[in-house]
Amino acid sequence: AQTVTQSQPEMSVQEAETVTLSCTYDTSENNYYLFWYKQPPSRQMILVIRQEAYKQQNATENRFSVNFQKAAKSFSLKISDSQLGDTAMYFCAFLDFSGNTPLVFGKGTRLSVIA
């Protein structure tokens, strides 16, 4: 069974600084997706960024980028120029290509952006 581990329960960062959230996963699959979701205090879960495992190029979405290390089974999220609106819980998630298993989430990292 796949597992996703987020080793940082809480982090904080100063506004305009850069922060990196860690995520590791365990799987025997070769084809899969990885996701980062953001859940602000409003509770709406928002897709931040996705990465297909067969793509070597790291995904980027504006201020959000990932460092995907397939061999190390690591998938970290970098937030550049942090903004107060980035304050949220961040969940790393894994989905294999088979469609036979559901999305697997990590426990989350609570990020606070400080003015």
Next chain:
Amino acid sequence: KAGVTQTPRYLIKTRGQQVTLSCSPISGHRSVSWYQQTPGQGLQFLFEYFSETQRNKGNFPGRFSGRQFSNSRSEMNVSTLELGDSALYLCASSLVDSIRPLAQYFGPGTRLLVL
């Protein structure tokens, strides 16, 4: 495109009652998944429906059930409510590429309080 909608947003029930939650996916999305989120257990997968058929099921008792209609709208039902069922229930929809699901988009959730 309208996002995933969930109704009701908030619900208060008493032990022993039953409840039905509704989810309308993004137009064109045929896969709907349900999750339970609690502070202690995090995000736990309940079930996934695709084309009116349950494709995956999480580790929840039979009191938790669901269904999907021909228009892809989904409902989940919890019978004989227990205090521990108090949670945020999230619905997510996704496109499906052949058999594999793609990124999931979440609704705002239904917050259920069982007294």
